[in-house]
Amino acid sequence: MTTTLESKVPSGPLADKWENHKFSVRLVNPNNKRKFKIIIVGSGLAGASAAATLGELGYNVEVFTFHDTPRRAHSIAAQGGINAAKNYHNDGDSVYRLFYDTIKGGDYRSREANVHRLAEVSLNIIDQATAQGVPFAREYGGLLDNRSFGGAQVSRTFYARGATGQQLLLGAYSALMRQVETGKVKLHTRIEMLDVVKKDGRAVGIVTRDLVTGEVKSHSAHAVVLATGGYSNAYFLSTNAMACNVSAIWRAHRQGAAFANPCYTQIHPTCIPASDEFQSKLTLMSESLRNDGRIWVPKSADDKRGPNEIPPEDRDYYLERMYPAFGNLVPRDVASRASKRMVDSGKGVGPLENGVYLDFQSAIEREGKDVIEDRYSNLFEMYNRITDENPYKVPMRIYPAPHYTMGGLWVDYNLMTTVPGLYAIGEANFSDHGANRLGASALMQGLADGYFVLPYTIGDYLADYLGDSVVPTDDPVFNEVEDAVSGRVDGYLSANGTRSVDWFHKELGKIMLDQCGMSRSESGLQKALSDIPALYEEFQSDMRVLGTNESMNQSLEKAGRVDDFFELAQAMCVDALARDESCGGHFREEFQTDEGEALRDDENFAHVASWFWTGDAGNPELVKEELEFENVALTTRSYK
Amino acid sequence: MNIVLQVWRQDSPESRGGFKTYQVKDISEEMSFLEMLDILNERLINQGEEPIAFDHDCREGICGTCGVMINGQAHGPQQGTATCQLHMRKFQDGETVVVEPWRATGFPLIRDLVVDRSAFDRIVEGGGYISVDTGSAPDANLIPIPKLVADTAFDAAACIGCGACVAACPNGAANLFTAAKISHLNLLPQGQSERWSRTENMVEIMEEFFGSCTNHGECEKACPKQISIDFIALMNADYVKAKFKNRRLVSQNG
Ligand SMILES: Cc1cc2nc3c(=O)[nH]c(=O)nc-3n(C[C@H](O)[C@H](O)[C@H](O)COP(=O)(O)OP(=O)(O)OC[C@H]3O[C@@H](n4cnc5c(N)ncnc54)[C@H](O)[C@@H]3O)c2cc1C
Ligand code: SF4
Ligand code: FES
Numbered sequence: 001m002t003t004t005l006e007s008k009v010p011s012g013p014l015a016d017k018w019e020n021h022k023f024s025v026r027l028v029n030p031n032n033k034r035k036f037k038i039i040i041v042g043s044g045l046a047g048a049s050a051a052a053t054l055g056e057l058g059y060n061v062e063v064f065t066f067h068d069t070p071r072r073a074h075s076i077a078a079q080g081g082i083n084a085a086k087n088y089h090n091d092g093d094s095v096y097r098l099f100y101d102t103i104k105g106g107d108y109r110s111r112e113a114n115v116h117r118l119a120e121v122s123l124n125i126i127d128q129a130t131a132q133g134v135p136f137a138r139e140y141g142g143l144l145d146n147r148s149f150g151g152a153q154v155s156r157t158f159y160a161r162g163a164t165g166q167q168l169l170l171g172a173y174s175a176l177m178r179q180v181e182t183g184k185v186k187l188h189t190r191i192e193m194l195d196v197v198k199k200d201g202r203a204v205g206i207v208t209r210d211l212v213t214g215e216v217k218s219h220s221a222h223a224v225v226l227a228t229g230g231y232s233n234a235y236f237l238s239t240n241a242m243a244c245n246v247s248a249i250w251r252a253h254r255q256g257a258a259f260a261n262p263c264y265t266q267i268h269p270t271c272i273p274a275s276d277e278f279q280s281k282l283t284l285m286s287e288s289l290r291n292d293g294r295i296w297v298p299k300s301a302d303d304k305r306g307p308n309e310i311p312p313e314d315r316d317y318y319l320e321r322m323y324p325a326f327g328n329l330v331p332r333d334v335a336s337r338a339s340k341r342m343v344d345s346g347k348g349v350g351p352l353e354n355g356v357y358l359d360f361q362s363a364i365e366r367e368g369k370d371v372i373e374d375r376y377s378n379l380f381e382m383y384n385r386i387t388d389e390n391p392y393k394v395p396m397r398i399y400p401a402p403h404y405t406m407g408g409l410w411v412d413y414n415l416m417t418t419v420p421g422l423y424a425i426g427e428a429n430f431s432d433h434g435a436n437r438l439g440a441s442a443l444m445q446g447l448a449d450g451y452f453v454l455p456y457t458i459g460d461y462l463a464d465y466l467g468d469s470v471v472p473t474d475d476p477v478f479n480e481v482e483d484a485v486s487g488r489v490d491g492y493l494s495a496n497g498t499r500s501v502d503w504f505h506k507e508l509g510k511i512m513l514d515q516c517g518m519s520r521s522e523s524g525l526q527k528a529l530s531d532i533p534a535l536y537e538e539f540q541s542d543m544r545v546l547g548t549n550e551s552m553n554q555s556l557e558k559a560g561r562v563d564d565f566f567e568l569a570q571a572m573c574v575d576a577l578a579r580d581e582s583c584g585g586h587f588r589e590e591f592q593t594d595e596g597e598a599l600r601d602d603e604n605f606a607h608v609a610s611w612f613w614t615g616d617a618g619n620p621e622l623v624k625e626e627l628e629f630e631n632v633a634l635t636t637r638s639y640k
Numbered sequence: 641m642n643i644v645l646q647v648w649r650q651d652s653p654e655s656r657g658g659f660k661t662y663q664v665k666d667i668s669e670e671m672s673f674l675e676m677l678d679i680l681n682e683r684l685i686n687q688g689e690e691p692i693a694f695d696h697d698c699r700e701g702i703c704g705t706c707g708v709m710i711n712g713q714a715h716g717p718q719q720g721t722a723t724c725q726l727h728m729r730k731f732q733d734g735e736t737v738v739v740e741p742w743r744a745t746g747f748p749l750i751r752d753l754v755v756d757r758s759a760f761d762r763i764v765e766g767g768g769y770i771s772v773d774t775g776s777a778p779d780a781n782l783i784p785i786p787k788l789v790a791d792t793a794f795d796a797a798a799c800i801g802c803g804a805c806v807a808a809c810p811n812g813a814a815n816l817f818t819a820a821k822i823s824h825l826n827l828l829p830q831g832q833s834e835r836w837s838r839t840e841n842m843v844e845i846m847e848e849f850f851g852s853c854t855n856h857g858e859c860e861k862a863c864p865k866q867i868s869i870d871f872i873a874l875m876n877a878d879y880v881k882a883k884f885k886n887r888r889l890v891s892q893n894g
Contacts, residue, residue: 053774068695069761071801072705077698088781124775131777133770133828135794142784160794166702167797174769181765189758212750241697275670280678281699382700385718385725386672451774500685502678546690551652552751554693555685 005625008412009113018117026463033058039221041193043070046426047227048172049450055179066192071173074241078165079286081157082443084122093154095119105151106434107584108634114431121452132171149439151331157440162378194485195251203422204471207481214549218473223421230405230427234565236509238402239284245561246568249409257417258610260410260430263576266585267518268403269335273355282401287439290328292363297356301346307395326639333436333585336400355397406433410610414457425449435584492559497542504539505562521589525577536566567617581605641733648740669729693752701725704800708753709740714804714862722864744812746850757803759849766845767838768821797824798865805859811851816859818846819875820867836882843879
């Protein structure tokens, strides 16, 4: 078992590391690239951009997605925007400032070198996307427009109305489809990867199940890339699409890939509050709304008047009051916890008193309704469709919801996991956001990894295997994994219990939200760590999955995903319990300042907590990667 | 509220399908249509009946995965709304609601309400891109684009690829989808070099899979993104020009 983690961060000054590294890694020459086969699982921003680029370079690529077309990946739902240090608005932005904001926003729990590289390539992403035809918002002069996002005092967020993720994904998807047409990329849709296959310690392929026919099959390659997204659905209710799950990276974890910081999850401050117990997911209202919306609750918990009847002097614009410098644009973790405090103190608004107001009245008066409409009309419409309320007239109601997972597979500077030949990109890895991600930075990271980082770094690994053919899929290593996968599937179908898989998922979600959500405590986490295994046992013996393997069976698909969520949930709690500090999205009640702000412990916890699978989900083995800060000074984040 | 659902059930492409009636009692008006199906499925599982297969994912009207015929209307009664964004308050207590899959030769049925829309990917493969290898792009602000042009391109690019236009069309034509894809790129300065080859290829692939457009306009009404049929006119005009220009280019080369 690996006991040390080698981050492979290049030496030299921060700003030169990536350039130097690109020069020093081994390359595969153009004629040899076609001798390599690379499997990419996932076709979101990270997967599609990587597949397109590797195909352009001449590699043979196979892409797998459980969606019916690559364009459905969850990236499609990103609304607000993508950051880049273009400084088109001459407001003092720079690569260094984006780097600094991201490190600080992440509460000093990410690697300096990775974050700096991200800020550097952010410039190329905007160029690439624009050239592909991504219709970013423009000013009347025809140049690109920007807006601000939380945690930044400059305008560096590029956007395409409220559908930035959709447009960026369509760009990456179009580049991908161009390679499909040339034959460099082979596409497998409605196929779910269910395990990684290793030989002599290296990743040599995957085993999949066809979601239409049930066929379990092996695929081999020289390298495997996981671009399978995040795991917020461990909470059941989240802003993620229904099918988002942890299985791909969890299966990789069980095969030896370290899982880093599983407890770092982001609870997004601006989502539509749940309306009843049947709610299947929560809908995000983009953070960009905080540019123009003001957040408030009534000053008095007893004030039951409608929002428009409450005069300004009886309103508490609490973010503006508590954080005058950043106001409504404080980072997400800070905004979410503040809302929770308001609702917990009885000031929640709406029929279930489970929200706070996000009010556009001042902005509409200042800018005019047209301008606000131009910026946010699709978000306002979405809100109206869900709540039947008109946000131009009545303030929106919002509340935090699980949204993004900063944790993920541990990767080195080359984006390789602890299993040689196995890479993780996009939300699936842990790399750039520390303990809290800034808005508009996930799209940036997914595309940075896929377009500009992995295509360089993967050559360094492949160079050693020039001339080697892939391991044939009738090799015993594949047979073994195929048998295990089929065994799991049969197990679900033969459990013959009394409760649906969804029922268990909901119960698990409740435990996670209560004990490992926006705030965590030692006793709560310990309780979760005894409740989850008990529920898990019940799940295994009492689940009911009807139908067969041989035809499309959505409950069967879900059973495997929930199975893995049960194990992941334990890792999240173990990690949260081990981290005796509060940082970013991880807030331990025992560690807070008098004002209720997160209290970090840099002396003992400035590390990446990487967990190795031991066979017992409740007892993984911890290996720490110490974080070294050579450029920024660790300070207490202040947004006041 | 209570409703009566008549749902198309079919185990596989080969097997025979038919409608089944379900009484769905005690549901809330606040629920979305798909949450109502979730509840029905939960009840079916409890009774030992296999749940209804339906496609969905984001439930925010953006991924384009969902989509069923509701009382004969693609995505149901609310204009500009995908199935997942439709709420039960749009139905009457006691109403009978008929739910069917998209029906079109271009979309073979997989199971129950799920169909195969991969023909859309084939159309995009034929030219729904701008050829620009990663790393070869100039600075983004070197190509100023008038706001109006960018906005119109966006209007076309908003298509979520759900297939409602095809399902709503009496001929099962995919002209609105294809026109949206083509117009997005053909309107932009970056898209000009491949304009004619793109149009010709994509239209011809479309015709292999789908029926022909006879200007019924049902597609526009069904489209959750309210994509305008004006884009079809743009596509048709470009197609005619493309036929001419492409041939001329070929003869120049030859
Ligand atoms: C509602 C919402 C709004 C957001 N808005 C923003 C924003 O404005 N700005 C921003 O920067 N970020 C935003 N984010 C975050 C951002 O969208 C995501 O972090 C990012 O898109 C993830 O991209 P990805 O490529 O890593 O994964 P995804 O897009 O999730 O793609 C995962 C892919 O993996 C496939 N897959 C997964 N598992 C398997 C398997 N086992 N077998 C086969 N295929 C598999 C899926 O089919 C899919 O293709 C938002 C997130 C949400 C939920
Ligand atoms: S044009 Fe409209 S109806 Fe047709 S696929 Fe696109 S979004 Fe759906
Ligand atoms: S589920 Fe995504 S558009 Fe309806």
